Amino acid sequence: MNTQNLSYVRSDMLNAQPAPISTRTVSGWVRTNLLATPKDTVLTLLAVVLLIWALPGILDWLFFNAVWSGSDRSACTTVAQGGIQPEGWKGACWAFVGDRFQQFMFGRYPLDERWRPMLVAALFVVLLVPLLVPKLPRKGLTALLFFVVFPVVAFFLLHGGVLGLEEVETPLWGGLMVTLILSFVGIAVSLPVGILLALGRRSKMPVIRMLCVGFIEIIRGVPLISVLFMANVMLPLFLPTGWTIDNFLRALVGVAIFASAYMAEVIRGGLQAIPKGQTEGSESLGLSYWQTMRLVILPQAIKLVIPGIVNTFIGLFKDTSLVSIIGMFDLLGIVRLNFTDTTWITPVTPITGLIFAGFIFWLFCFGMSRYSAFMERHLDTSHKR
Amino acid sequence: MTDHAVIASTEARTLRSYAYDPKFRGIFYQVLTLLIVLVVGWWIFDNTTENLARSGTASGYGFLRGRAGFDIGQSLIAYTSDSTYGRAIVVGFLNTMLVAILGIFTATVVGFIIGLGRLSRNWLIAKLCTLYVEIFRNIPVLLIIFFWYKGVLDSLPQVRDSIALPFNIFLNNRGLAFPNPIWGEGAWLIPVAFLVGVVATIVVARWARQRQAATGKQFHTIWTGTGLIIGLPILAFLIMGAPLTFDSPIAGRFNMTGGARILPEFVALYVALSLYTASFIAEVIRAGIRGVAKGQSEAAFALGLQPSHTTRLVVVPQAMRIIIPPLTSQYLNLTKNSSLGVAIGFPELFSTTSTTLNQTGQAVEAISIMLTVYLAISIATSIFMNWFNAKMALVER
Numbered sequence: 188m189n190t191q192n193l194s195y196v197r198s199d200m201l202n203a204q205p206a207p208i209s210t211r212t213v214s215g216w217v218r219t220n221l222l223a224t225p226k227d228t229v230l231t232l233l234a235v236v237l238l239i240w241a242l243p244g245i246l247d248w249l250f251f252n253a254v255w256s257g258s259d260r261s262a263c264t265t266v267a268q269g270g271i272q273p274e275g276w277k278g279a280c281w282a283f284v285g286d287r288f289q290q291f292m293f294g295r296y297p298l299d300e301r302w303r304p305m306l307v308a309a310l311f312v313v314l315l316v317p318l319l320v321p322k323l324p325r326k327g328l329t330a331l332l333f334f335v336v337f338p339v340v341a342f343f344l345l346h347g348g349v350l351g352l353e354e355v356e357t358p359l360w361g362g363l364m365v366t367l368i369l370s371f372v373g374i375a376v377s378l379p380v381g382i383l384l385a386l387g388r389r390s391k392m393p394v395i396r397m398l399c400v401g402f403i404e405i406i407r408g409v410p411l412i413s414v415l416f417m418a419n420v421m422l423p424l425f426l427p428t429g430w431t432i433d434n435f436l437r438a439l440v441g442v443a444i445f446a447s448a449y450m451a452e453v454i455r456g457g458l459q460a461i462p463k464g465q466t467e468g469s470e471s472l473g474l475s476y477w478q479t480m481r482l483v484i485l486p487q488a489i490k491l492v493i494p495g496i497v498n499t500f501i502g503l504f505k506d507t508s509l510v511s512i513i514g515m516f517d518l519l520g521i522v523r524l525n526f527t528d529t530t531w532i533t534p535v536t537p538i539t540g541l542i543f544a545g546f547i548f549w550l551f552c553f554g555m556s557r558y559s560a561f562m563e564r565h566l567d568t569s570h571k572r
Numbered sequence: 573m574t575d576h577a578v579i580a581s582t583e584a585r586t587l588r589s590y591a592y593d594p595k596f597r598g599i600f601y602q603v604l605t606l607l608i609v610l611v612v613g614w615w616i617f618d619n620t621t622e623n624l625a626r627s628g629t630a631s632g633y634g635f636l637r638g639r640a641g642f643d644i645g646q647s648l649i650a651y652t653s654d655s656t657y658g659r660a661i662v663v664g665f666l667n668t669m670l671v672a673i674l675g676i677f678t679a680t681v682v683g684f685i686i687g688l689g690r691l692s693r694n695w696l697i698a699k700l701c702t703l704y705v706e707i708f709r710n711i712p713v714l715l716i717i718f719f720w721y722k723g724v725l726d727s728l729p730q731v732r733d734s735i736a737l738p739f740n741i742f743l744n745n746r747g748l749a750f751p752n753p754i755w756g757e758g759a760w761l762i763p764v765a766f767l768v769g770v771v772a773t774i775v776v777a778r779w780a781r782q783r784q785a786a787t788g789k790q791f792h793t794i795w796t797g798t799g800l801i802i803g804l805p806i807l808a809f810l811i812m813g814a815p816l817t818f819d820s821p822i823a824g825r826f827n828m829t830g831g832a833r834i835l836p837e838f839v840a841l842y843v844a845l846s847l848y849t850a851s852f853i854a855e856v857i858r859a860g861i862r863g864v865a866k867g868q869s870e871a872a873f874a875l876g877l878q879p880s881h882t883t884r885l886v887v888v889p890q891a892m893r894i895i896i897p898p899l900t901s902q903y904l905n906l907t908k909n910s911s912l913g914v915a916i917g918f919p920e921l922f923s924t925t926s927t928t929l930n931q932t933g934q935a936v937e938a939i940s941i942m943l944t945v946y947l948a949i950s951i952a953t954s955i956f957m958n959w960f961n962a963k964m965a966l967v968e969r
Contacts (some may be wrong), residue, residue, distance in 0.1 A: 220695035227694045234696045394602035398609065408950035409943050410908035412922060417943075420935050424623045425616045505712040512714075512915050519715055537722040545711045545719070552710035 249542075252278030258286065263533040270533070280539045283531045290525070291543070294361015294516050300353060304364050307341045311367075319558065321565055334375050341368075357435035361516035363547060365435075369442050369507040369517065374500055376443040381450025386480060388455055399451070406448035411506050412513075415441040419513045438510045446503045453495040457488030490566055497559035501552045508548070518544050620936065627933070633941075635932045636661070642927055644919045646835045657928045664924030665945055671842055671920060672907040672949075678846035679906060680899075683853025690858050701854070708851035714912050716848050721840035721916045728836070740820040745836065749821035752832040756815030765808035766801065773797035837918035841910065849906045856902060860895035861887065892964050900957035904950055911946075921945060 209215035221231045254263050254272075263280035264270025284291070293301055314333045317323045345368075348354035360368070387399035406414065418441030422432055461484055469479040489496070511520030522540040525531060590596050624631060636658035643653050648666040651659060689701035708716070729735060734744040742749045773796070780791035809816070821833070864887050872882040911922035922942060929938035 220693070223693060230692075230694050230697050234694075234700055392598050392602050394606050398605065405943075405947065408904075408947040410911040410922065410946060412911045412914065413939070413942055413946065416922075416926065417939055420929070421939060424620045424935060427619050428623055428626060501710070505710075508712040508714045509912070512912075519712065519718075523718070538719070541715060541719050541722065545715050548712055548715065549707070549710045553706065556710065 248278050250279075252276065254278060254280050254282045256285070257282035259530050260533045260536075263531075263535055268533070278535065279542065280531075280533060280535045283525075283533075283536050283539055284543045286531070287525055290362060291518060291521055292362045293364050294521055295359045296355060296361070296364070297353070297359065300347070300355060303344050303347070303352070303355075307344050308367075310337060310340065311371075321562075338372070338375065357433055360435065362521045363518045365510075365515065365517040366504070366507050366519075369439065369510065370500070370504045372439050373442040373446040373503045373507070377446035377450040377499070377503070378496075380443070380447040381454050382485065384447060384451035385454035385458055388451065389458055403448045403451050406445060407452065411441075411445050412509050414445045415509060415513050417441070418444070434515065438513065438515055442503070442507060442510075445506070446499065449499050449502070450496070453492050453499055454488065456495060457490075457492035458484065460491050461487050493566065494559050494563055497555055497562075501555050504551055504555070505548060518547060624936070631934075631937070633937055635928075635934050635937070638932070640928070641931070644924065645917075646833075646838055646919060657932065660924045660928060661921070661941060664919055664921040667838075667913075667919055668907070668910050668921040668949075671838065671845065671910045671913065671918075675842055675845040675849065675906050675910065676903050678842070679849035679853055679902075682846060682850035684857055686850060687854035687857030687861070690854065691861060705851045705854050708848055709855070711848075713844060713848045713909050714915060717840055717844040717912055717916060720844045721837065740818070742821055746833070747836050748834040748839065750832055750834075751818035751820045754817045754819055756817065758812035759815045761808040761812055762805045765804040769801040769804040772800045772804075776800070835918065837913065837916050840916060841913045841918050841920075845906055845909055848909075849902055852902050852905075853899065856895055856898045857891075859898075860891035863894040864890045889964070893961075896957065896961045896964060900954065900961075903957070904953055907949055907953065908946065 205211070207215070209219050222228045257263065257280075261270040262282050263272070263278075265272045265274050265276050267274060289301070293304055296304060314329060314337055317329045318326065318333055323329075343349055344352070345360070345364075346355060346357070384399050384403060387395050388403065390396050390399070415438060418437045419434070422437050422440065423430075426432060465483055465487065466479060469483040474482065507517055508519040510517050511523060516524060522544045525540060526537045637656050639653075640655055640657050640660040641653050642660070644651055644660065644663050646667060647663045648670065649659075649663060651663050686701045686704055689697050690705065692698050692701070728743060728745040731744045731746055734742040734749075736742055740751050773793075776791075776796055777793045780793045784790055819832075868886055868890060869882050872886040873879075877885065910920055913920040914923040914926065917923070925938050925942040929935055932938070
């Protein structure tokens with residue numbers, strides 16, 4: 188065999204060619220991404236028309252026509268309404284948000300004591316960051332601090348009544364603070380209880396299984412507002428005469444019960460995805476039921492459903508806004524309370540307040556969903572395709 | 573002596589071995605759990621009866637026959653403040669169902685469009701749809717309801733400056749007023765004709781499917797069906813001599829008289845629920861379509877199917893299997909979220925029940941009715957969707 192003289196094999200490489208025009212120039216990009224087919228062109232034109240029609244008005248309302256400073260309603264009302272703005276003026280009243288910002292954050296928490304919620308918030312961030320960044324070590328210790336020590340410290344700091352701290356009753360709590368407390372407690376309670384419920388639902392013992400299925404399905408079958416309402420109206424009835432139960436605690440119980448039922452279903456999804464061989468393998472090693480669950484099954488199952496867990500958190504965070512219906516002043520509740528405040532009563536105040544509250548909710552939820560996506564990629568130990 | 577020791581040790585082992593017998597342990601734990609649940613349940617029951625006796629509340633459902641005494645702004649059945657509490661709750665239930673059914677329909681349509689839009693190759697459309705999903709998914713639905721309620725109410729004019737739309741429809745801050753159709757004699761034939769049309773369509777569809785299976789000839793079932801379902805009622809309407817008159821609303825100085833009216837509360841709730849749920853449905857649709865392997869559509873193209881046929885016959889049926897279970901839970905969420913109408917004063921089930929509760933003080937009974945109805949709606953929806961899911965599921969041979 189002659190391997191020396193293969194004349195059909197190229198001996199010198201061709202020069203690299205420039206990429207096709209469609210992938211490197213702006214007009215090429217526009218042509219492939221906006222005007223690929225006649226249908227695409229029509230859709231793009233429609234979208235552009237929609238943007239041109241809606242965007243300037245929205246931007247004007249939100250920013251250019253908006254009022255940024257002022258101390259009462261006259262700043263955000265037209266002359267005819269008793270204010271300083273020209274006739275026909277329409278825009279956001281950010282001055283209202285600026286004026287009431289502290290209230291939106293802390294509710295009616297006493298002014299001199301507001302360093303306490305701020306300290307709790309600082310502690311929260313300091314403990315949360317090491318928990319969220321995967322590279323930082325000592326996750327177990329941080330988790331213990333975050334879920335066990337922190338709530339106790341936070342409770343005494345916020346409620347006071349010990350160590351010379353002035354007592355602040357829960358009806359004075361409000362704003363974003365209440366929203367965050369409700370969701371934190373909901374999350375901290377729903378994870379362990381949800382795991383127990385999910386394990387109970389898959390238990391071989393019929394009584395325990397039935398109880399768990401009944402609890403989960405009933406709670407999931409009714410609206411959250413009815414669970415909250417029940418906690419609000421029925422809880423005092425269930426307890427012996429003379430026992431009083433704080434309104435805030437009632438809402439907490441309602442939120443925790445509701446979140447646990449949803450969490451249980453998410454965890455169950457993860458448990459079902461773990462092959463039976465895992466349980467059989469650990470049983471053959473002589474591990475007990477709880478050891479099997481704690482060391483083998485749950486770590487795998489929970490890792491699988493982290494997106495679902497975070498979605499439940501997001502749902503819970505949004506759903507805490509419902510406590511405003513049962514007369515509590517969470518972020519949405521306190522914003523709504525201000526609609527009737529005579530200092531700031533203007534036609535644009537409600538919408539401005541709602542947009543502000545919506546933006547805060549959006550920031551938290553969007554942040555959580557981005558983090559969930561990041562964790563999903565980070566934990567994905569399977570082979571990449 | 574040694575015999576004794578052996579016997580004693582086996583006796584001891586059997587006693588101890590009970591504690592390690594999984595069967596025995598299982599029964600023990602279950603009896604224990606049941607006992608705890610029963611004791612706690614009895615304790616709660618005892619406390620409740622004592623508390624109720626102390627507050628002097630009569631128990632039982634007799635209060636449902638009492639006079640309600642409150643007005644309801646929007647009702648599908650005849651209702652006045654002289655009606656009973658029971659009827660008020662039924663009105664609330666019907667309003668809940670109305671919002672739920674309309675909302676589910678709208679949310680599915682919008683969600684489908686947005687979900688497909690996010691998959692579009694058109695950059696602008698895909699980004700706009702993504703923006704929509706990311707905004708609505710991350711804001712509480714209650715806030716969206718308030719936004720529409722405040723937005724709709726604030727931007728709408730007073731009754732005397734109503735926006736007059738064609739066909740005697742008026743839009744103002746009291747809601748949307750439109751002519752109320754009054755059916756004359758012989759109108760009963762129209763729904764009958766509609767039903768006949770539906771049945772005929774089912775028969776035709778079955779015949780067409782059998783013929784196609786046997787001969788391969790296709791039949792335009794869609795057009796025939798549309799003709800039957802729409803055409804027959806119209807024919808009936810014309811035969812009976814158009815038995816229809818309208819009671820048009822007249823704009824007064826402060827209020828509208830005559831005609832039918834849709835409350836702004838209803839519009840706010842309906843629009844907010846639809847748009848909010850649509851963002852979730854869009855994600856469900858997108859995940860479903862992306863879940864169908866690309867090879868499926870490529871193979872369909874290779875077989876010479878047109879793009880529309882590929883979508884209809886290959887991609888959608890497979891995507892439906894992924895879509896249906898999460899879609900069911902979205903529908904249930906929408907139905908349950910309709911209870912938020914109470915926040916803006918829309919008289920749905922939760923709202924009328926809690927008004928009843930506040931007036932009668934029958935907490936346990938009122939809440940039990942409400943929970944039962946919501947549970948029944950949830951279970952009925954799940955059963956229907958499970959049946960539909962089983963019908964669509966992959967039949968493995």
